[in-house]
Amino acid sequence: MATPSRDDVIATLSRLSDPESGRDPVALGWVQGLAVQEGHVTVALEVPPERGAALEPLREAAEKAVHAMPGVLTATVVLTAPRAQGAQPGASGQPRQGTAGRAQSIAPPGVRHIIAVASGKGGVGKSTTAANLAMALVARGKRVGVFDADIYGPSMPRMFGLAGQRPMVADDRILPLDGPGLKVMSIGFMMNEEDPVVWRGPMVMGALEQMLRDVEWGELDVMVVDMPPGTGDTQLTMSQRVPLAGAVIVSTPQDIALLDARKGLNMFRRVDVPVFGIVENMSYYVCPNCGHREEVFAHGGAEAAASEMGCPFLGAIPLDIAIRRNADEGTPIVAAEPDSAHAQAYLAIADAVLAQLEGGSDAAHPAAPTIRFT
Numbered sequence: 001m002a003t004p005s006r007d008d009v010i011a012t013l014s015r016l017s018d019p020e021s022g023r024d025p026v027a028l029g030w031v032q033g034l035a036v037q038e039g040h041v042t043v044a045l046e047v048p049p050e051r052g053a054a055l056e057p058l059r060e061a062a063e064k065a066v067h068a069m070p071g072v073l074t075a076t077v078v079l080t081a082p083r084a085q086g087a088q089p090g091a092s093g094q095p096r097q098g099t100a101g102r103a104q105s106i107a108p109p110g111v112r113h114i115i116a117v118a119s120g121k122g123g124v125g126k127s128t129t130a131a132n133l134a135m136a137l138v139a140r141g142k143r144v145g146v147f148d149a150d151i152y153g154p155s156m157p158r159m160f161g162l163a164g165q166r167p168m169v170a171d172d173r174i175l176p177l178d179g180p181g182l183k184v185m186s187i188g189f190m191m192n193e194e195d196p197v198v199w200r201g202p203m204v205m206g207a208l209e210q211m212l213r214d215v216e217w218g219e220l221d222v223m224v225v226d227m228p229p230g231t232g233d234t235q236l237t238m239s240q241r242v243p244l245a246g247a248v249i250v251s252t253p254q255d256i257a258l259l260d261a262r263k264g265l266n267m268f269r270r271v272d273v274p275v276f277g278i279v280e281n282m283s284y285y286v287c288p289n290c291g292h293r294e295e296v297f298a299h300g301g302a303e304a305a306a307s308e309m310g311c312p313f314l315g316a317i318p319l320d321i322a323i324r325r326n327a328d329e330g331t332p333i334v335a336a337e338p339d340s341a342h343a344q345a346y347l348a349i350a351d352a353v354l355a356q357l358e359g360g361s362d363a364a365h366p367a368a369p370t371i372r373f374t
């Protein structure tokens with residue numbers, strides 16, 4: 001069945017009405033984000049902040065109406081509001097819990113701990129680290145899910161050999177795909193690699209929220225979230241709305257990347273998410289022929305920066321073609337070469353993360369934040 005067009009969705013939304021004014025949400029200019037991807041529809045309605053809770057029935061009606069359209073597999077409608085001038089979402093002193101109506105849905109039931117793998121800038125190996133950390137947690141006997149939230153460059157389908165696959169939908173629930181011993185869900189499963197989506201802020205959270213809310217994750221000990229790179233609004237909002245137990249920050253040793261890592265660390269601190277530590281990726285190069293170790297960049301910077309910023313240093317991962325090759329071939333090195341020194345390095349990082357997850361019970365089980373208008 002053909003996927004509906006954006007105009008079809010707009011037409012459906014225009015048949016609804018705001019109970020206060022009697023006008024439809026399209027005429028009111030509330031439709032600020034709309035994505036239609038192979039039957040998966042995400043709509044962001046930007047509404048007056050003070051009416052957030054009162055408009056929950058309209059949100060539900062919109063979701064139901066869109067879902068009932070022929071060709072629609074899943075429908076997610078979220079309410080957002082323009083940020084009040086000067087508002088600092090999640091800045092210290094403000095609670096992570098908020099006021100608007102449906103935040104409980106953002107914490108997938110059955111998932112014990114959610115950890116973010118983040119980086120201040122792109123291309124530092126965040127996704128490679130996330131995939132290997134997830135596999136290391138599997139090796140430690142944990143039930144693990146990987147949630148690829150890197151909407152700008154989702155790479156988990158490729159890293160777990162699942163590129164080109166689509167999730168099944170059963171009873172209105174999206175089933176994550178089975179990777180090697182873990183579950184994988186990625187925005188990349190919903191779009192074509194050659195067909196990049198230009199995301200607007202509200203659409204991002206809508207799509208990510210759908211993956212948290214409508215995916216049948218089942219029981220997980222740990223969900224590893226591959227965050228979008230950077231420290232902009234998307235990352236901030238996400239760190240605020242997803243009940244993260246903590247974050248791992250990936251950096252390369254170069255000064256510039258470390259500066260970015262500091263920004264990442266500060267972002268999580270702003271929203272009261274504990275930082276489990278920094279991983280220095282592409283830290284040094286070992287010649288595969290002679291074993292000579294070469295410090296490609298000024299190695300050690302991340303460790304020094306971590307101690308200066310008062311957060312743990314989780315370990316150094318070398319620049320090695322085997323890490324890249326295994327990731328490209330769809331089996332992270334922890335699974336492909338479990339006895340290698342590199343796999344051991346990722347396992348040590350996983351152990352350090354587990355120690356913090358299981359040690360800090362309060363930090364590891366933060367109250368699920370309620371969605372707040374930002």
Ligand SMILES: Nc1ncnc2c1ncn2[C@@H]1O[C@H](COP(=O)(O)OP(=O)(O)OP(=O)(O)O)[C@@H](O)[C@H]1O
Binds near residue numbers: 125129317319321
């Ligand atoms: N330690 C490593 N040794 C060799 N290659 C690596 C290593 N870490 C990552 N790579 C390679 O570097 C490239 C970028 O890695 P990756 O996609 O994990 O980075 P990222 O920070 O998630 O990037 P993006 O910002 O694009 O999402 C990939 O080709 C990956 O295979």
